[in-house]
């Protein structure tokens with residue numbers, strides 16, 4: 001295997017920036033329209049999106065990084081639904097391969113029981129965190145075996161797989177082949193010199209086997225065409241460049257099976273029980289299995305979005321598209337890549353004992369709290385460091401104080417005794433300045449009016465942190481608006497003053513309605529609570545229903561005069577500082593909170 005060494009660093013920097021070509025070859029026009037196989041059924045149905053997470057290895061319990069992939073995909077799925085698209089959302093577990101076989105042996109369990117146990121843990125985490133997948137795939141399922149066998153046979157019948165000889169380095173932990181230039185030297189725990197992968201740090205072993213090879217080399221120029229013709233196929237841009245860079249050099253053919261004597265836990269090569277299909281080929285086909293391959297995949301295998309971590313980019317941006325091209329199937333529309341979480345500045349690993357348990361954290365900070373944190377702090381281009389203290393500070397500031405405080409102010413009986421969505425008075429807040437509103441109020445209105453398109457752009461590119469940053473800035477502006485006009489100080493006996501007070505609250509509730517609607521993909525529970533409190537019905541929560549402050553535009557507002565929802569509970573309860581010992585005296589706790 002001769003891949004150029006390009007390590008995926010902590011922040012995504014590609015050494016050589018390749019020239020971006022605007023050239024769109026006739027072939028790449030086909031990728032775009034998803035009709036490589038030429039069937040009319042495979043024409044792009046833009047109303048149907050298919051979103052996937054990677055399928056998770058079951059050799060260990062879920063960790064924070066896994067939840068991050070799942071939350072990103074869930075957010076995209078919910079966003080597509082909100083926009084009125086059909087969306088299918090698949091996740092699941094990757095259960096074959098040598099490392100699972102070894103983990104089951106180490107646990108003293110038969111492989112399937114072992115896989116079922118861990119797969120259930122993933123399912124439990126996902127349901128606890130409201131990951132609203134529409135299909136959960138396990139690679140040990142019969143439907144998947146059929147899909148993989150069929151896919152293999154298609155490649156075989158097209159002459160794209162041949163019996164060959166592989167000799168080289170292999171990392172079982174990464175289930176990946178490596179070139180000498182991708183290796184470094186290290187010591188194992190017994191003080192022996194070993195070779196490790198420079199990228200993952202995992203041990204590699206020399207492997208010499210007869211097995212089946214896939215003609216990857218035949219696809220280099222088509223892959224280049226695809227990436228050059230579709231500059232947004234891999235996002236963010238830095239990862240697109242990385243994939244292009246890999247393709248600047250020859251692509252050696254890829255070993256796609258292992259001898260069954262070494263690897264039993266997998267799917268046998270059709271017609272050759274002496275060989276087991278390479279776990280990555282097996283795993284990648286899961287995306288097709290869920291779509292209904294081999295005969296019912298046309299609706300969904302069309303506009304496909306894969307969410308992947310940076311460590312598995314090559315499998316998704318090089319191997320997978322090559323397999324698909326070989327099988328005559330459309331290529332994914334987008335591969336969304338995210339970087340990794342470290343814990344207290346270090347790579348998370350079992351041996352360091354610093355793996356962050358996402359289930360425990362979602363119980364501590366709530367599911368929506370963890371979702372918000374991961375998406376607000378996770379920057380796709382660079383690694384992010386996790387600490388409990390960061391979660392505590394962020395959630396208290398943005399959810400409890402800022403958003404929760406705003407809702408509380410505008411719905412508290414003291415300011416809103418009638419518990420309604422009050423009326424807007426155009427004389428107090430006219431379209432042109434001259435009423436009670438000041439220049440900053442008009443700026444705020446403008447920012448909130450533009451917010452849906454800003455958020456849309458960032459949700460589309462999966463820069464969710466930017467969307468949340470924009471929402472959070474608007475929430476601050478709305479709090480500033482309320483604070484500036486202090487409606488609680490307005491004279492209750494003066495009807496003009498009361499009309500202005502109602503207008504301030506009406507505008508603030510309209511802002512909150514926009515925030516609640518836009519936040520649904522990120523925080524389904526909190527948004528639901530917020531929108532219900534505002535009296536917004538389920539059918540009024542779609543993207544199409546956003547229509548901010550119609551009264552300011554001179555049209556009717558369906559919410560004006562409507563009763564508020566009855567649940568007046570706290571939107572998000574302030575969290576206790578996780579770093580403060582529960583047994584410390586109260587005073588010390590308070591001091592720590594103020595830090």
Ligand code: MSP
Nearest residue numbers: 054055056057065066094283284308309310340341
């Ligand atoms: N089984 C393969 C994927 C096959 S998809 C056809 C696999 N599994 S994994 O369990 O190791 O990783 C699943 C996802 O978790 C990947 O997207 C990976 O990048 C992500 N993460 C693993 N560690 C991570 C962090 N520390 N931080 C963020 N995400 C991380 O690879």
